[in-house]
Amino acid sequence: MVHAPLFSLLSARIGSPSLLFFFETDCPTCRLATPYLNRLHEAAGGPVIGVSQDGDAETARFVEQLGVRFPVYVDRGWEVSRAYNPQTAPTLYLVGTSGGIEATLEGFDKGELNSLAAKLGYKAQRLAGEFDGAPSSKPGCMSRHLEPQAAVPAAGPIDIAPERGKRASHILLEDAQDPYEYCMRAFGDPLPVVPPTPERVDRMLRATSLGPEQVIGLVPPCYGAATVEKIAANAVMAGCEPPMMRVLIPLIRAACDERFNLHGIQATTHFATPLILVNGPVRRELGFACAGNVFSNVTRANSTLGRAFQLILTNLGGARPGQIDMSTLGHPGKFSYCIAENEEASPWEPYRAGSAITLFAADPPRGVSEHTARSGKVLLKAICATLATVWSWRVCMTPEAFVILCPEHAETLRRDRFSKRDVRDFLFENTGVPLGAYEEEDGGEGTQPRSTYEEVTIGGERNYRKFRAPESIHIVVAGGTAGKFSAVIGSWATGPRGSQVVTYPIE
Amino acid sequence: MPQVLVNPMNEAAAAAQAPAPRLASLEGRRLALLDISKPGGSVFLDHLEQALRERYQVAEVLRERKPTFTKPAPAGVLGRLISAKPDAVIEALAD
Numbered sequence: 001m002v003h004a005p006l007f008s009l010l011s012a013r014i015g016s017p018s019l020l021f022f023f024e025t026d027c028p029t030c031r032l033a034t035p036y037l038n039r040l041h042e043a044a045g046g047p048v049i050g051v052s053q054d055g056d057a058e059t060a061r062f063v064e065q066l067g068v069r070f071p072v073y074v075d076r077g078w079e080v081s082r083a084y085n086p087q088t089a090p091t092l093y094l095v096g097t098s099g100g101i102e103a104t105l106e107g108f109d110k111g112e113l114n115s116l117a118a119k120l121g122y123k124a125q126r127l128a129g130e131f132d133g134a135p136s137s138k139p140g141c142m143s144r145h146l147e148p149q150a151a152v153p154a155a156g157p158i159d160i161a162p163e164r165g166k167r168a169s170h171i172l173l174e175d176a177q178d179p180y181e182y183c184m185r186a187f188g189d190p191l192p193v194v195p196p197t198p199e200r201v202d203r204m205l206r207a208t209s210l211g212p213e214q215v216i217g218l219v220p221p222c223y224g225a226a227t228v229e230k231i232a233a234n235a236v237m238a239g240c241e242p243p244m245m246r247v248l249i250p251l252i253r254a255a256c257d258e259r260f261n262l263h264g265i266q267a268t269t270h271f272a273t274p275l276i277l278v279n280g281p282v283r284r285e286l287g288f289a290c291a292g293n294v295f296s297n298v299t300r301a302n303s304t305l306g307r308a309f310q311l312i313l314t315n316l317g318g319a320r321p322g323q324i325d326m327s328t329l330g331h332p333g334k335f336s337y338c339i340a341e342n343e344e345a346s347p348w349e350p351y352r353a354g355s356a357i358t359l360f361a362a363d364p365p366r367g368v369s370e371h372t373a374r375s376g377k378v379l380l381k382a383i384c385a386t387l388a389t390v391w392s393w394r395v396c397m398t399p400e401a402f403v404i405l406c407p408e409h410a411e412t413l414r415r416d417r418f419s420k421r422d423v424r425d426f427l428f429e430n431t432g433v434p435l436g437a438y439e440e441e442d443g444g445e446g447t448q449p450r451s452t453y454e455e456v457t458i459g460g461e462r463n464y465r466k467f468r469a470p471e472s473i474h475i476v477v478a479g480g481t482a483g484k485f486s487a488v489i490g491s492w493a494t495g496p497r498g499s500q501v502v503t504y505p506i507e
Numbered sequence: 508m509p510q511v512l513v514n515p516m517n518e519a520a521a522a523a524q525a526p527a528p529r530l531a532s533l534e535g536r537r538l539a540l541l542d543i544s545k546p547g548g549s550v551f552l553d554h555l556e557q558a559l560r561e562r563y564q565v566a567e568v569l570r571e572r573k574p575t576f577t578k579p580a581p582a583g584v585l586g587r588l589i590s591a592k593p594d595a596v597i598e599a600l601a602d
Contacts, residue, residue: 224517264577
């Protein structure tokens with residue numbers, strides 16, 4: 001076992017285990033890791049020692065911004081850094097009671113962080129939970145002592161993981177001013193909103209055990225801090241009832257999850273806006289609609305949750321139409337876009353078990369009418385034809401889609417013994433674009449990358465497969481029990497280079 | 508009695524950044540082209556690079572590429588651009 005080189009703060013802890021945290025003040029991954037280490041330090045008897053690779057002023061700013069609660073050694077001249085020689089920042093070294101380095105963690109990784117915490121006797125639930133809004137892992141930056149030119153950070157870095165924000169300021173309006181008129185112009189969508197008076201916001205805040213200053217996420221693309229109080233103020237404006245805070249908190253965490261890439265969704269010229277899907281008992285508890293008119297103005301829960309979310313995206317995230325949101329045609333769902341699954345009318349397991357919200361970077365819904373099909377296969381072929389044109393008719397491999405099956409269509413499929421997976425696999429296998437569509441070499445969208453497409457035979461005809469995997473097609477049952485109308489919803493850019501579908505549980 | 512509202516907006520003040528001084532001439536300068544990796548971007552930038560060298564006597568053209576146009580440039584790409592110290596960077600869209 002390598003012996004840990006000693007320096008002042010570590011010498012003071014000889015005989016007790018320590019966790020050394022080498023960090024750079026402008027490194028996003030170091031900032032991401034800090035709140036966890038704060039908690040660990042307090043819960044495990046003070047084992048964390050920070051080693052800052054930057055100067056006094058930057059370190060002091062970092063300590064203040066992030067509310068650092070463990071002691072920090074400022075490593076002037078990188079003497080300690082050279083002795084330990086971490087390759088990246090952050091690097092964590094677990095120094096045992098005998099003074100040996102017992103474990104090392106480079107970068108950020110929730111699983112490894114949890115096991116380090118366990119070794120230090122952290123007994124609460126897991127230190128880093130799966131659904132706290134942070135990525136499961138994130139690589140660090142090059143350790144400062146290895147950088148070719150050691151530069152002091154020039155601009156102030158974005159604090160990506162603050163735990164506490166400031167209380168919201170108050171706005172005073174003259175008696176003669178109409179608050180509805182003022183709010184509509186200043187922060188509406190831009191329809192009239194309920195004025196967020198302190199009394200109304202307090203009622204909303206009393207519905208959660210979280211403090212008003214707690215930051216749930218930084219909302220891209222301007223990264224405004226979504227404190228519990230700011231979320232509550234926007235929820236008031238949207239017309240939410242206080243119990244909706246229970247859904248809004250995990251919703252904002254999910255939206256700020258890096259995998260969802262809200263930055264790109266809010267900045268693209270494409271149609272996309274997040275579709276909220278609600279599953280589980282919370283639908284009944286809070287009155288979410290999942291049957292007739294599920295996409296429209298049917299209940300307060302759907303309308304106000306979707307609206308509060310969009311208000312948060314513009315008022316805290318800054319993606320206001322005509323300013324940062326430069327979408328070419330926009331999306332009617334930017335008023336509100338929230339549905340629940342009709343689990344009671346579905347013959348299959350729900351999209352997600354238990355109370356949960358799912359976010360998908362979504363096109364508007366496209367209708368598929370099929371009233372005369374007598375079999376599941378004929379019905380699915382109609383859906384395939386619409387699926388084949390999502391994004392654009394000759395673009396394959398990159399899009400994903402949600403297929404919203406109405407209960408009557410789901411019943412037709414059940415009768416023909418389709419499981420939910422059978423439906424998805426049939427749609428995957430039978431959705432394609434005929435090779436003939438590419439013959440003219442006309443340079444149209446989707447024709448250039450055709451060498452990466454997969455050729456398959458569908459109905460005796462050669463096609464390129466539309467989707468890259470069966471998992472690109474998501475099946476949900478929703479809507480009323482009369483009328484054989486289903487819907488296909490295309491995606492924005494997908495996968496690790498676009499937006500990934502995220503699901504968060506609702507407590 | 509004035510009416511009171513809780514401010515529902517982002518209240519973080521963004522520091523104003525002055526634009527970098529403009530170059531009086533491109534001749535003999537080192538420029539960097541940042542390809543945001545949209546389709547057709549490299550074709551456009553190849554032509555731009557050629558024009559910068561031939562028509563404007565740019566001394567050197569550095570090329571960097573974001574892994575995806577859907578996300579901000581990662582620290583590695585920005586770090587390489589900054590440490591190369593070009594006289595100017597052209598961030599290039601495409602489509």
